[in-house]
Amino acid sequence: MEKFLEFKDVSYFYQTKESEIHALDRLSFDIGSCEFASLVGPSGCGKTTILSLVAGLLSASEGEILLDGKKIEKNDSRIGYMFQRDQLFEWRTIWQNITLGLEIQKKKKDEKMLALCEELLKKYDLYNFKNKKPRQLSGGMRQRVALIRTLALQPQLLLLDEPFSALDFQTRLKVCDDVFEIIKNEKKTALLVTHDISEALSMSDKVIILSSRPASVKEVMKLNFEGSTPLKKREDKDFGKNFDKIWRNLT
Amino acid sequence: MKKINYSKAHARYLKKLKKEKALVAFWQIFVFIAFLGIWELFSSVGVLDPFFFSSPSRIATTLATLASSGNLWIHIWTSLYETVLGFIIAIVLGTIIAILLWWSERLRKIFEPYLIILNSLPKIALGPLIVLWVGSGTGATIVMCVLICIIITTMSMLGAFISCEQDKIMLMKSMHANKFQILFKLILPHSLPEFISVLKINVGLSWVGTVMGEYLSSKAGLGYLINYGSQMLQLDIVMTSIVLLCVLAGGMYLCVCPLEKRYPK
Ligand SMILES: Nc1ncnc2c1ncn2[C@@H]1O[C@H](COP(=O)(O)OP(=O)(O)O)[C@@H](O)[C@H]1O
Ligand SMILES: [Mg+2]
Numbered sequence: 240m241e242k243f244l245e246f247k248d249v250s251y252f253y254q255t256k257e258s259e260i261h262a263l264d265r266l267s268f269d270i271g272s273c274e275f276a277s278l279v280g281p282s283g284c285g286k287t288t289i290l291s292l293v294a295g296l297l298s299a300s301e302g303e304i305l306l307d308g309k310k311i312e313k314n315d316s317r318i319g320y321m322f323q324r325d326q327l328f329e330w331r332t333i334w335q336n337i338t339l340g341l342e343i344q345k346k347k348k349d350e351k352m353l354a355l356c357e358e359l360l361k362k363y364d365l366y367n368f369k370n371k372k373p374r375q376l377s378g379g380m381r382q383r384v385a386l387i388r389t390l391a392l393q394p395q396l397l398l399l400d401e402p403f404s405a406l407d408f409q410t411r412l413k414v415c416d417d418v419f420e421i422i423k424n425e426k427k428t429a430l431l432v433t434h435d436i437s438e439a440l441s442m443s444d445k446v447i448i449l450s451s452r453p454a455s456v457k458e459v460m461k462l463n464f465e466g467s468t469p470l471k472k473r474e475d476k477d478f479g480k481n482f483d484k485i486w487r488n489l490t
Numbered sequence: 491m492k493k494i495n496y497s498k499a500h501a502r503y504l505k506k507l508k509k510e511k512a513l514v515a516f517w518q519i520f521v522f523i524a525f526l527g528i529w530e531l532f533s534s535v536g537v538l539d540p541f542f543f544s545s546p547s548r549i550a551t552t553l554a555t556l557a558s559s560g561n562l563w564i565h566i567w568t569s570l571y572e573t574v575l576g577f578i579i580a581i582v583l584g585t586i587i588a589i590l591l592w593w594s595e596r597l598r599k600i601f602e603p604y605l606i607i608l609n610s611l612p613k614i615a616l617g618p619l620i621v622l623w624v625g626s627g628t629g630a631t632i633v634m635c636v637l638i639c640i641i642i643t644t645m646s647m648l649g650a651f652i653s654c655e656q657d658k659i660m661l662m663k664s665m666h667a668n669k670f671q672i673l674f675k676l677i678l679p680h681s682l683p684e685f686i687s688v689l690k691i692n693v694g695l696s697w698v699g700t701v702m703g704e705y706l707s708s709k710a711g712l713g714y715l716i717n718y719g720s721q722m723l724q725l726d727i728v729m730t731s732i733v734l735l736c737v738l739a740g741g742m743y744l745c746v747c748p749l750e751k752r753y754p755k
Contacts, residue, residue, distance in 0.1 A: 320660075323657065
């Protein structure tokens with residue numbers, strides 16, 4: 240598989256008045272196109288930093304990040320970022336939330352893009368809530384809206400930062416399945432950050448295990464579980480074995 | 491939407507709420523009437539000296555005389571005009587300054603100590619200066635009104651702007667928003683509830699500014715009337731003016747309230 244996203248010896252330092260925080264240490268990994276990769280690592284190890292670098296919100300102190308073979312630049316429209324918690328704007332309707340990106344990029348009159356938004360809403364059971372406000376939706380629905388908002392700009396690479404951490408366990412399993420289905424359907428490459436090992440295992444083709452801060456790659460695990468959805472993958476006989484392996488690696 | 495049939499308890503609950511509301515309204519009116527009645531009674535039997543405490547009936551007569559001479563409307567209009575104008579100028583300017591301070595962190599750092607000092611300064615201390623600079627009359631009163639309202643407007647709005655969640659700003663940036671878009675699509679709508687509460691606070695403060703300004707120097711207005719009445723020892727006029735102030739300030743507050751219903755927190 241060709242490399243779609245590639246980190247080459249990337250280091251990052253945060254500067255504060257008191258000190259310098261070494262967040263990433265010569266980090267190297269790659270993700271193929273249409274691959275679903277997860278980053279797992281202890282909290283505070285630098286996972287969000289990695290996503291911010293890919294999204295161009297920060298720029299690497301050392302090393303380089305390549306997207307499709309070229310050095311990553313700021314405001315690359317091939318990248319979509321889904322944040323921790325849904326970050327929906329309460330004063331906007333669902334429709335207005337979903338089209339926020341189009342509005343910002345002055346594509347609100349692009350019929351094709353609008354049609355895509357409508358289609359996504361319909362496909363993922365949110366069309367009836369088009370004109371509702373976010374507070375009228377359940378946590379799982381809000382998360383789907385946040386994902387559609389990200390997809391509306393048609394990114395090729397999706398960055399997901401612990402998108403399910405605010406949900407209760409039941410909803411979480413369900414939304415996991417939904418999000419997985421959407422991402423696979425739309426043929427996107429995804430980079431998911433999570434501290435939940437079973438979530439990483441059940442969703443990904445590849446798990447990248449990070450050391451504690453400064454983060455570097457400890458191990459990359461390729462996965463091949465039976466099952467078409469995360470929930471079914473959890474029933475694979477090797478699931479537990481792999482879980483233990485990651486668990487030991489993390490502690 | 492599905493129509494849901496609630497249990498009988500729900501109907502009972504609604505009835506209880508309604509009853510409670512009626513009861514509160516009743517007592518509110520009762521307190522008002524009792525207050526007026528006791529005031530009138532005490533001043534007529536001599537417990538309260540009507541010369542110092544006036545009475546509802548004397549206030550009514552004063553109102554009638556003032557109204558028939560036509561002066562009443564001039565005073566009301568002057569104060570209302572000063573207050574509303576001062577209120578609007580302070581809100582607009584204060585919010586613009588807050589936006590500038592949000593926009594540039596350096597500007598914010600430079601002006602922070604000055605804002606704190608200005609906020610702590612009793613603005614009335616500047617009164618004589620204002621009169622010297624802009625001359626006595628309506629202008630000075632409006633300046634006083636603006637001074638009193640603007641600092642709190644700037645500080646509250648800036649606080650609201652800054653309190654916007656960092657991840658929301660990052661979200662905007664990840665969708666390639668520029669700073670104008672972040673301001674107009676995120677920061678300002680996020681701060682709307684705070685803006686409405688600033689409006690409510692400023693209704694009260696702008697009347698403080700107007701009355702203070704009119705005490706300093708003026709030829710008309712309710713503050714002027716209070717000052718005049720107390721110097722002439724005509725406390726009926728003072729009381730009448732205070733009643734009018736209550737009505738006007740209350741009215742202005744009621745004008746702001748619907749906004750809060752429309753844009754709840
Ligand atoms: N803006 C910042 N300034 C200084 N230090 C930061 C900043 N953001 C994150 N850090 C530090 O960098 C480290 C990695 O942060 P982060 O990438 O958010 O971790 P994770 O997402 O893995 O929990 C943490 O120790 C955190 O305290
Ligand atoms: Mg994080």
